[in-house]
Amino acid sequence: MRGIGSLPELRKDPIVGRWVIISTDRAKRPSDFAREVIQHRGGFCPFCYGNESKTPPEIQAYRPSQNGGPPLERDSPGWTVRVVPNKFPALGIEGVLNRQADGMFDKMNGIGAHEVIIETQDHNASLGTLPPKRIEDVLWTFRDRILDLRKDLRFKYILIFKNHGEAAGATLEHSHSQLIALPILPIYVVEEIEGAKQYYIYKERCVFCDIIRQESESGIRIVAENESFLTIAPYAPRFPFETWILPKEHESAFENSSSHTLENLAKALKVLLTRADRVLDNPPYNLVIHSSPIQDPINDHYHWHIEFMPKLTKTAGFEWGTGFYINPTPPEEAAKFLREASVEERPAAKEIPV
Amino acid sequence: MRGIGSLPELRKDPIVGRWVIISTDRAKRPSDFAREVIQHRGGFCPFCYGNESKTPPEIQAYRPSQNGGPPLERDSPGWTVRVVPNKFPALGIEGVLNRQADGMFDKMNGIGAHEVIIETQDHNASLGTLPPKRIEDVLWTFRDRILDLRKDLRFKYILIFKNHGEAAGATLEHSHSQLIALPILPIYVVEEIEGAKQYYIYKERCVFCDIIRQESESGIRIVAENESFLTIAPYAPRFPFETWILPKEHESAFENSSSHTLENLAKALKVLLTRADRVLDNPPYNLVIHSSPIQDPINDHYHWHIEFMPKLTKTAGFEWGTGFYINPTPPEEAAKFLREASVEERPAAKEIPV
Numbered sequence: 168m169r170g171i172g173s174l175p176e177l178r179k180d181p182i183v184g185r186w187v188i189i190s191t192d193r194a195k196r197p198s199d200f201a202r203e204v205i206q207h208r209g210g211f212c213p214f215c216y217g218n219e220s221k222t223p224p225e226i227q228a229y230r231p232s233q234n235g236g237p238p239l240e241r242d243s244p245g246w247t248v249r250v251v252p253n254k255f256p257a258l259g260i261e262g263v264l265n266r267q268a269d270g271m272f273d274k275m276n277g278i279g280a281h282e283v284i285i286e287t288q289d290h291n292a293s294l295g296t297l298p299p300k301r302i303e304d305v306l307w308t309f310r311d312r313i314l315d316l317r318k319d320l321r322f323k324y325i326l327i328f329k330n331h332g333e334a335a336g337a338t339l340e341h342s343h344s345q346l347i348a349l350p351i352l353p354i355y356v357v358e359e360i361e362g363a364k365q366y367y368i369y370k371e372r373c374v375f376c377d378i379i380r381q382e383s384e385s386g387i388r389i390v391a392e393n394e395s396f397l398t399i400a401p402y403a404p405r406f407p408f409e410t411w412i413l414p415k416e417h418e419s420a421f422e423n424s425s426s427h428t429l430e431n432l433a434k435a436l437k438v439l440l441t442r443a444d445r446v447l448d449n450p451p452y453n454l455v456i457h458s459s460p461i462q463d464p465i466n467d468h469y470h471w472h473i474e475f476m477p478k479l480t481k482t483a484g485f486e487w488g489t490g491f492y493i494n495p496t497p498p499e500e501a502a503k504f505l506r507e508a509s510v511e512e513r514p515a516a517k518e519i520p521v
Numbered sequence: 522m523r524g525i526g527s528l529p530e531l532r533k534d535p536i537v538g539r540w541v542i543i544s545t546d547r548a549k550r551p552s553d554f555a556r557e558v559i560q561h562r563g564g565f566c567p568f569c570y571g572n573e574s575k576t577p578p579e580i581q582a583y584r585p586s587q588n589g590g591p592p593l594e595r596d597s598p599g600w601t602v603r604v605v606p607n608k609f610p611a612l613g614i615e616g617v618l619n620r621q622a623d624g625m626f627d628k629m630n631g632i633g634a635h636e637v638i639i640e641t642q643d644h645n646a647s648l649g650t651l652p653p654k655r656i657e658d659v660l661w662t663f664r665d666r667i668l669d670l671r672k673d674l675r676f677k678y679i680l681i682f683k684n685h686g687e688a689a690g691a692t693l694e695h696s697h698s699q700l701i702a703l704p705i706l707p708i709y710v711v712e713e714i715e716g717a718k719q720y721y722i723y724k725e726r727c728v729f730c731d732i733i734r735q736e737s738e739s740g741i742r743i744v745a746e747n748e749s750f751l752t753i754a755p756y757a758p759r760f761p762f763e764t765w766i767l768p769k770e771h772e773s774a775f776e777n778s779s780s781h782t783l784e785n786l787a788k789a790l791k792v793l794l795t796r797a798d799r800v801l802d803n804p805p806y807n808l809v810i811h812s813s814p815i816q817d818p819i820n821d822h823y824h825w826h827i828e829f830m831p832k833l834t835k836t837a838g839f840e841w842g843t844g845f846y847i848n849p850t851p852p853e854e855a856a857k858f859l860r861e862a863s864v865e866e867r868p869a870a871k872e873i874p875v
């Protein structure tokens with residue numbers, strides 16, 4: 168049995184008030200997790216050059232012109248980042264919400280946008296193996312799509328996320344992110360913004376800015392830092408090796424980022440993904456951009472950021488029943504592993520000239 | 522592309538206000554899900570007869586005396602249900618909470634109880650293959666443990682849950698449930714109770730009682746029914762084939778159930794698990810008892826129930842970022858599959874005479 172000195176710790180997330188259980192006496196190291204290996208399954212890929220006709224027609228693409236020649240045609244090869252509608256969308260783009268009762272229940276039409284951002288033409292690359300400049304192109308694409316979609320006033324929130332690896336929910340292995348524009352504010356978003364607002368009312372400071380200040384001073388949960396971003400293991404992480412990337416300057420929405428900021432974000436992402444691949448051996452992961460609702464004005468209480476969650480454990484009955492998480496790796500140890508990992512490149516993904 | 526007539530539907534859970542996306546035009550049937558098969562891995566099992574010394578000393582057991590002989594000894598074979606402390610507890614039973622600040626953060630000691638309920642001596646049985654009388658013994662054991670642990674006033678909530686199969690988070694294959702007593706109310710429990718309370722304030726009726734009435738009348742989401750329980754697919758399920766078992770008579774806490782009620786609950790569980798095994802081919806699943814906080818008096822707004830969630834899909838970035846769920850199987854179809862499945866027994870699990 169445990170001694171009293173080695174009790175697990177309950178820690179509270181300061182934004183949403185979620186408690187997590189951190190195991191302190193039998194901390195799991197990176198090699199302790201049984202991971203599903205990411206395998207290339209081969210076969211036909213609709214996201215590769217030459218298969219552009221197998222996706223719905225493209226919404227946008229970066230397609231550098233060749234040696235000063237004429238711009239290349241839509242839905243042809245030669246792109247570096249390409250955005251297409253999801254072939255099997257979770258929501259439909261046409262129609263009206265039509266909120267209505269169904270007896271005592273409530274429903275509405277599933278209106279929204281569901282797009283796929285194909286991050287590279289290279290089937291064997293991943294976001295983390297792309298050069299920083301190409302990661303920047305992906306981030307610019309996210310920004311472009313938000314600025315375009317927020318003109319449609321039916322949409323209240325845009326979620327940009329990435330599922331990497333089958334165990335993290337990816338159904339196609341070619342590196343891509345997804346965008347879903349929603350007609351309502353999702354419950355987690357409401358809770359996060361509400362939590363940040365309550366903190367602001369009480370302290371007259373942004374909770375994320377306070378976290379950045381405290382984490383910078385203590386240093387124990389820092390993974391990396393550059394001019395514009397702080398990468399940390401959060402104080403009360405749900406998952407082992409969960410990591411957040413926060414802009415150091417207060418800003419409520421991702422799409423307000425300057426080109427200089429996105430350049431530094433690309434570098435911060437590159438460092439995190441390279442180190443996570445090194446420490447956790449190319450883990451499956453989910454990556455989510457948390458940002459303000461797209462129709463909201465900028466504000467002082469919410470602070471956009473990225474949450475990176477490697478898929479190392481299984482969510483089970485306890486988590487589904489309580490919203491409590493048991494995390495076997497203290498964030499201080501996770502941060503140390505990631506901080507000390509080399510960022511030296513593995514053999515780089517070969518870029519196909521465009 | 523989708524036509525307007527086949528838009529997906531957004532549906533709202535009437536208790537917690539969570540919206541889910543229900544795909545209506547490419548509904549997934551049971552055979553469409555790639556399921557992780559539950560395999561018997563063999564090897565040493567600490568929950569089998571003869572290995573009682575490999576678990577921490579038992580807390581309680583049902584151990585029928587043999588042919589009127591003397592009662593059998595603790596931590597020896599001959600039991601039918603056995604409760605032991607979890608050998609690797611998420612929380613420690615000894616000590617005080619000691620709530621404290623950690624800079625701007627909040628923490629406390631991880632105090633709580635973490636017990637394992639071994640549901641049968643038969644390594645090859647599962648809860649669903651046990652005879653109803655033996656399932657009833659398991660339910661009585663849950664009740665006994667709650668009545669014992671609620672005397673400890675450090676504990677505010679008891680969660681009883683079951684992870685069946687590795688994909689649902691089970692680490693040992695021998696059929697068991699778990700109990701975790703917590704020093705604080707978990708965030709999901711607070712939200713569920715708060716949602717039910719708001720409904721009660723507005724309508725002066727229990728939201729669960731209203732659901733039972735409406736579902737009984739429409740019938741389209743009913744899976745099964747007996748004298749005391751209604752088994753339904755909820756209106757806004759997070760997961761394909763998610764199923765709830767609700768007591769028809771209003772009751773806020775599971776542990777207040779009469780022996781007659783538990784007898785009928787055992788029968789309802791047997792029917793649901795048998796049919797789910799039939800329709801979904803022995804799926805991994807999580808099962809959670811939702812009940813009132815243990816120190817609360819009985820009340821008119823909260824209604825205990827069981828939530829059964831087969832593990833057929835993967836939770837990915839969209840769900841983690843929003844709390845929104847995409848469910849590819851409309852509950853009306855899931856209910857129909859489960860309702861029409863035979864409850865005829867497969868070859869029964871062999872019971873070892875005790």
